[in-house]
Amino acid sequence: MIDPDTILSMKDVVKSFGSGRALDDVSVDLRCGEVHAMIGENGAGKSTLMKILSGAYRPDSGAMSLGGSRYAPRGPREALAKGVAMIYQELAIAPHLTVEANIMLGHERSRSGLIRRDEHRRMVMEALSLLDNPDIRPEAIAGTLSVGGQQLVEVARALVTNARVIVFDEPTSSLTERDATKLFEVIRKLRGKGIAIVYISHFLEEVRRLADRYTVLRDGRAVETGRMAETNLNAIIRAMVGRELTELFPKSERRPGEVVLSVSGMAGRVLPIRANLEIRRGEILGIAGLVGAGRTELLRSIFGLDEVRSGRVLVKGVEMGRSLRPRKRMERGVGLLSEDRKGEGLALRRSIEDNLTYPALNRHARWGWLDLKGRRAEASRWMKAVRVKSAGPGQAVGDLSGGNQQKVAIARLLHQEADVLLLDEPTRGIDIGSKAEIYRMIGDLAATGTAVVMVSSYLPELMGICDRLAVMARGVLSEARPIGAWTEDAVMNVATGG
Numbered sequence: 210m211i212d213p214d215t216i217l218s219m220k221d222v223v224k225s226f227g228s229g230r231a232l233d234d235v236s237v238d239l240r241c242g243e244v245h246a247m248i249g250e251n252g253a254g255k256s257t258l259m260k261i262l263s264g265a266y267r268p269d270s271g272a273m274s275l276g277g278s279r280y281a282p283r284g285p286r287e288a289l290a291k292g293v294a295m296i297y298q299e300l301a302i303a304p305h306l307t308v309e310a311n312i313m314l315g316h317e318r319s320r321s322g323l324i325r326r327d328e329h330r331r332m333v334m335e336a337l338s339l340l341d342n343p344d345i346r347p348e349a350i351a352g353t354l355s356v357g358g359q360q361l362v363e364v365a366r367a368l369v370t371n372a373r374v375i376v377f378d379e380p381t382s383s384l385t386e387r388d389a390t391k392l393f394e395v396i397r398k399l400r401g402k403g404i405a406i407v408y409i410s411h412f413l414e415e416v417r418r419l420a421d422r423y424t425v426l427r428d429g430r431a432v433e434t435g436r437m438a439e440t441n442l443n444a445i446i447r448a449m450v451g452r453e454l455t456e457l458f459p460k461s462e463r464r465p466g467e468v469v470l471s472v473s474g475m476a477g478r479v480l481p482i483r484a485n486l487e488i489r490r491g492e493i494l495g496i497a498g499l500v501g502a503g504r505t506e507l508l509r510s511i512f513g514l515d516e517v518r519s520g521r522v523l524v525k526g527v528e529m530g531r532s533l534r535p536r537k538r539m540e541r542g543v544g545l546l547s548e549d550r551k552g553e554g555l556a557l558r559r560s561i562e563d564n565l566t567y568p569a570l571n572r573h574a575r576w577g578w579l580d581l582k583g584r585r586a587e588a589s590r591w592m593k594a595v596r597v598k599s600a601g602p603g604q605a606v607g608d609l610s611g612g613n614q615q616k617v618a619i620a621r622l623l624h625q626e627a628d629v630l631l632l633d634e635p636t637r638g639i640d641i642g643s644k645a646e647i648y649r650m651i652g653d654l655a656a657t658g659t660a661v662v663m664v665s666s667y668l669p670e671l672m673g674i675c676d677r678l679a680v681m682a683r684g685v686l687s688e689a690r691p692i693g694a695w696t697e698d699a700v701m702n703v704a705t706g707g
Contacts (some may be wrong), residue, residue, distance in 0.1 A: 357388020
């Protein structure tokens with residue numbers, strides 16, 4: 210018997226791509242006025258299920274109903290017309306248009322070919338009133354808003370379509386803590402209006418705070434559904450990975466050696482304003498701070514990607530001149546993992562072996578010719594070392610899950626044989642199982658003498674794996690202190706200028 214409060218039902222949904230089954234008899238129901246968390250590792254089937262819900266994919270078999278009626282959208286536009294809206298991690302905003310134009314884009318009201326502007330403004334104001342954010346004005350240019358503000362514009366766009374179901378896909382992965390808190394307030398208001406929310410996130414702590422119920426997907430199957438208040442994070446993690454994850458932050462035996470990277474008096478064109486740090490072989494140095502504080506700019510300046518106004522960078526006692534570009538710094542043992550994995554970190558259309566070996570192709574060349582067999586063997590070795598799940602070295606990186614893409618990016622640095630690794634948000638947007646493996650890899654690298662500088666917005670991982678920690682606040686890097694000298698409250702106090 211169907212619960213009378215059920216707004217959406219997906220029953221025995223199956224979807225295959227070639228010989229691989231992405232969804233295997235998945236059943237989920239969604240109730241009015243609830244936040245339902247969809248949880249699972251990368252590649253578990255969450256995105257495929259949501260694309261079927263939004264009309265982007267057609268299921269091979271199974272049935273869906275919305276509001277008690279059969280639901281089988283032939284595309285995203287039809288799904289939206291029936292009341293199902295998607296808010297993706299990658300925002301779909303026209304930055305040069307006003308907030309009002311963005312909200313009404315594709316939903317314009319007209320009479321005799323003329324836009325009914327008064328009706329537009331009324332609908333937009335009603336939607337924005339629910340968001341209760343004075344910074345978001347109808348006449349404001351969307352591109353001038355923060356990422357969090359742009360995301361709320363997308364929420365308003367869903368509201369003018371009278372959405373009954375709104376799906377949030379990794380909504381806080383690029384938000385500041387302030388913007389994330391505002392978003393949570395808006396989601397609770399939507400729930401209070403009777404709207405059903407599907408919430409997808411790898412941040413299990415926020416899922417625990419926000420969701421009423423949850424469904425765990427693993428290997429294309431729905432393996433567990435329940436009330437969030439009746440479970441705990443360990444049980445959810447166990448359902449996600451199919452095993453007991455005994456230690457999220459594995460410990461490795463590390464003995465710091467000589468100083469391998471020294472930065473003194475560094476100032477960039479805009480950020481950082483002032484930064485000094487030293488890191489030794491076999492050490493992990495964490496850098497915390499708020500989004501926009503200058504952490505990414507610091508790593509890019511050390512690597513030679515951003516212009517530097519002043520300061521010195523020494524690697525293994527040798528000064529890296531300001532004009533020394535990234536290629537030369539790589540040759541001297543410095544490797545960078547960009548926070549923008551898809552835009553800067555990987556060539557998504559190229560194969561795994563291409564991505565792994567591009568920085569050191571000369572190792573696989575003989576008399577000007579590439580040793581393709583040797584290169585593939587080397588790529589396979591590193592794939593095995595970091596546990597990349599794929600169809601083989603020739604598979605396109607863009608076809609991998611986010612966690613496996615990140616492993617390829619890290620394996621590229623390992624193949625480069627860097628002495629100093631600059632890791633910018635190395636676990637952003639990947640699942641808990643992949644995070645645990647990446648923490649293990651970072652710890653093992655430090656144990657063998659690699660120096661690791663790691664930027665992260667996720668404090669628990671910095672506190673869990675780093676030896677020392679420094680905090681960036683408004684472009685200025687604090688003194689690094691042993692990790693035991695910090696608490697999360699102390700870190701946030703420094704990060705906010707306390």
